[in-house]
Amino acid sequence: MTNLLAILFDGAIYASWLFLVAAGLTIIYGVMRVLNMAHGSFYAIGAYSAASLVGWYFSGQTGNPYWSYLLLLGSALVAGTLVGVAIERGLLRFLHGKDEILMVIVTYALLLILEDVTKLVWGVDPYFANQPYRLLGQTEVGAVLRFATYDLALIVVTVAIGLTAWFVLNRTNKGRLLRAVIHDREIAVAMGVNVDAMFTVTFAIGSVLGALAGALTAPAISVTPGIGVEVIVLAFAVVVVGGLGSIGGAAAGAVLVGLARSVAVHMAPEMELFVIYGVMFLVLAFRPQGLFGQTLVRRI
Amino acid sequence: MQHLPRKPSHPIRPIAVALSLALAAGAVGAADNGKYRIGIVTFLSGAAAGPFGVPAANAAKLTVDTLNAGKLPAPYNVKGINGVEIETVIIDEAGGATKQTEEFRNLVQRQKVDAVIGYISSGDCLAIAPAAEELKVPTIFFDCGTSKVFETVKNPKYLFRTGLDAVVDNVAAARYVVETRPQLKTVASIQQNYAWGQDSWNDFILALKQIKPDVKVVSEQWPKLAQGQYGAEISALSVSNPDVIHSSFWGGDMEALMQQGGARGLFDKRIAVLTAGETGVERFKDQVPNGTIVGGRGPFGAFAPKNALNDWFRPAFTAQYKEPPTYPAYKMVQAILGLKAAAEKGGKAGMPGAEQVVQGLTGLSFEAPSGTVQMSRAKGHQAVQSVSFGEYQYDAKSGKASVTKVKTYAGDCLMPPDGTAPADWIKAGFPGAKCN
Numbered sequence: 001m002t003n004l005l006a007i008l009f010d011g012a013i014y015a016s017w018l019f020l021v022a023a024g025l026t027i028i029y030g031v032m033r034v035l036n037m038a039h040g041s042f043y044a045i046g047a048y049s050a051a052s053l054v055g056w057y058f059s060g061q062t063g064n065p066y067w068s069y070l071l072l073l074g075s076a077l078v079a080g081t082l083v084g085v086a087i088e089r090g091l092l093r094f095l096h097g098k099d100e101i102l103m104v105i106v107t108y109a110l111l112l113i114l115e116d117v118t119k120l121v122w123g124v125d126p127y128f129a130n131q132p133y134r135l136l137g138q139t140e141v142g143a144v145l146r147f148a149t150y151d152l153a154l155i156v157v158t159v160a161i162g163l164t165a166w167f168v169l170n171r172t173n174k175g176r177l178l179r180a181v182i183h184d185r186e187i188a189v190a191m192g193v194n195v196d197a198m199f200t201v202t203f204a205i206g207s208v209l210g211a212l213a214g215a216l217t218a219p220a221i222s223v224t225p226g227i228g229v230e231v232i233v234l235a236f237a238v239v240v241v242g243g244l245g246s247i248g249g250a251a252a253g254a255v256l257v258g259l260a261r262s263v264a265v266h267m268a269p270e271m272e273l274f275v276i277y278g279v280m281f282l283v284l285a286f287r288p289q290g291l292f293g294q295t296l297v298r299r300i
Numbered sequence: 301m302q303h304l305p306r307k308p309s310h311p312i313r314p315i316a317v318a319l320s321l322a323l324a325a326g327a328v329g330a331a332d333n334g335k336y337r338i339g340i341v342t343f344l345s346g347a348a349a350g351p352f353g354v355p356a357a358n359a360a361k362l363t364v365d366t367l368n369a370g371k372l373p374a375p376y377n378v379k380g381i382n383g384v385e386i387e388t389v390i391i392d393e394a395g396g397a398t399k400q401t402e403e404f405r406n407l408v409q410r411q412k413v414d415a416v417i418g419y420i421s422s423g424d425c426l427a428i429a430p431a432a433e434e435l436k437v438p439t440i441f442f443d444c445g446t447s448k449v450f451e452t453v454k455n456p457k458y459l460f461r462t463g464l465d466a467v468v469d470n471v472a473a474a475r476y477v478v479e480t481r482p483q484l485k486t487v488a489s490i491q492q493n494y495a496w497g498q499d500s501w502n503d504f505i506l507a508l509k510q511i512k513p514d515v516k517v518v519s520e521q522w523p524k525l526a527q528g529q530y531g532a533e534i535s536a537l538s539v540s541n542p543d544v545i546h547s548s549f550w551g552g553d554m555e556a557l558m559q560q561g562g563a564r565g566l567f568d569k570r571i572a573v574l575t576a577g578e579t580g581v582e583r584f585k586d587q588v589p590n591g592t593i594v595g596g597r598g599p600f601g602a603f604a605p606k607n608a609l610n611d612w613f614r615p616a617f618t619a620q621y622k623e624p625p626t627y628p629a630y631k632m633v634q635a636i637l638g639l640k641a642a643a644e645k646g647g648k649a650g651m652p653g654a655e656q657v658v659q660g661l662t663g664l665s666f667e668a669p670s671g672t673v674q675m676s677r678a679k680g681h682q683a684v685q686s687v688s689f690g691e692y693q694y695d696a697k698s699g700k701a702s703v704t705k706v707k708t709y710a711g712d713c714l715m716p717p718d719g720t721a722p723a724d725w726i727k728a729g730f731p732g733a734k735c736n
Contacts, residue, residue, distance in 0.1 A: 009535070060363070227526075273493050
């Protein structure tokens with residue numbers, strides 16, 4: 001029973017983190033058809049911004065510690081928006097409609113550049129922002145298991161983000177316009193939708209989500225160079241399993257990968273390295289477009 | 301026959317040619333500038349840069365500058381090496397073994413360095429080892445821990461290692477755990493899933509079972525390198541409820557594990573043994589419980605003895621880089637001083653040649669901030685030193701961290717005799733080990 005509880009809770013926590021990391025990536029791909037390799041850099045910039053700001057806040061030791069959660073969210077919002085808008089307006093708008101492979105190469109170059117930029121700004125020493133992680137204490141589950149309440153709260157935050165994304169896409173006018181762009185860009189332009197503005201907003205939302213994932217993870221880790229590169233591989237695995245461009249797919253992929261990894265850690269730890277890619281292999285073998293991906297009709 | 305008009309060459313072409321020639325001339329000129337050139341290879345980017353690579357590079361700069369100024373304590377108070385000014389070429393170790401082999405050849409053949417000091421990654425060391433012998437350049441591994449270096453190069457001439465391997469760390473850790481926790485019944489492990497983590501755990505559990513055969517392994521966790529999130533592993537360790545958790549985690553992974561495990565009470569009743577924990581002592585603060593067992597991969601960092609060289613190094617490094625030196629910094633200084641001691645051993649003045657250095661360094665005993673280093677294994681090419689373990693203590697009032705209950709084990713207590721494989725030696729019950 002304890003093992004089952006551990007598997008479920010660990011799976012849910014890891015899945016929520018995976019969804020946070022992957023959501024921005026899949027939104028950008030869905031709307032812009034850009035497989036954004038630089039998404040890992042947004043995660044790193046969010047983590048560094050949050051760690052710097054929270055570290056500065058606690059070094060003063062005067063304010064209410066609970067304000068640090070607002071700093072985490074605020075740093076992600078500001079850093080993600082600034083970087084996202086700058087990249088989209090300064091570079092990607094000149095490449096709209098180009099081949100997807102070219103965009104992978106361009107954003108990979110961006111990833112490398114931003115990796116060096118983060119080192120230039122923050123150096124190579126680790127940053128810590130661990131106070132918010134411990135502030136909420138522990139939650140006991142059964143006799144043996146204790147979880148950081150922060151991790152459990154992350155599940156709630158992730159569900160809220162997922163539901164908000166669903167609501168905006170399906171129940172608001174802006175969301176309908178966005179879906180029109182996803183469905184057929186040319187028709188959307190013909191109907192008077194400002195696709196350029198849509199792209200900029202979408203890219204900014206994607207980069208804010210990437211930065212938010214980094215900012216909310218920062219309190220639990222040591223923020224060091226290279227964290228963005230590690231994350232992008234996982235994010236790709238999740239969105240490919242779920243189906244590129246689908247929010248629901250990213251959620252399903254995250255749950256599947258999160259649970260599979262949790263089962264592996266508890267039942268066969270030596271399989272942990274393999275299991276994420278094992279899931280990816282199995283899904284793609286039977287559904288090459290991913291769980292929620294749609295088979296594209298080839299246009300001649 | 302009609303000659304086509306010759307296409308005018310692009311103006312950038314002559315500039316590019318001129319630049320290439322200037323660069324080539326620069327490389328050759330640098331080699332002939334009368335300075336002793338040392339190639340320094342350490343991580344300047346990636347996850348290993350912060351905890352290991354950059355402190356090591358900083359230590360190299362500080363040591364070389366001080367040597368060139370002739371301001372190091374005796375016996376290193378002669379300027380440079382043999383009076384010849386030292387010049388360093390520092391390159392990034394990131395990129396993997398293939399890239400590093402190319403970089404090594406570039407350092408030797410184009411940059412014309414006289415010696416190479418470097419390599420933190422065991423994979424890089426194993427790739428460079430045969431190249432060092434092939435190119436006949438004195439090469440000192442200052443940090444990498446694999447015990448297979450001198451299995452790859454069985455009869456080394458140009459290859460040396462002035463640091464210790466991972467076997468001694470884990471034999472010392474096993475001895476320390478049994479001596480300080482004699483009631484120990486169960487042990488668990490969490491290691492990064494690559495050569496370093498796997499070798500460390502194999503060596504530790506082999507030694508522990510030899511010293512205390514009734515110990516049971518209740519969980520083994522193998523997350524990937526730089527995973528960052530250890531929630532499920534922490535749950536698995538909590539459920540298995542061991543007395544001791546052994547980990548060879550390093551850098552950001554180690555700090556993340558301790559942070560996440562501490563927040564979930566994993567270490568409230570269980571002791572963590574961190575074989576590379578010394579690099580975190582100045583950063584852990586109150587995030588790591590007092591009593592956590594830490595090692596420094598030798599008598600380095602917080603474990604370094606008091607002597608004239610350490611009295612120079614520790615304050616000088618702290619003043620220059622605003623943080624105390626950790627073990628990678630100590631190991632870099634050790635390698636540079638070993639090279640200097642070897643070159644000056646024969647008393648021959650002027651620029652030392654490769655043969656002079658390798659003859660001097662083979663079997664040499666020299667002084668370093670960590671104490672006396674004896675090159676007495678692998679036919680005089682592998683250093684022997686003591687290894688220390690202790691318990692982390694943080695004083696919240698003063699905000700200072702320290703290591704207490706330190707136990708030091710002599711190198712001869714932890715290393716097999718020359719020619720004996722470490723695993724065979726441990727399985728045979730450490731024959732010939734001289735422990736006090």
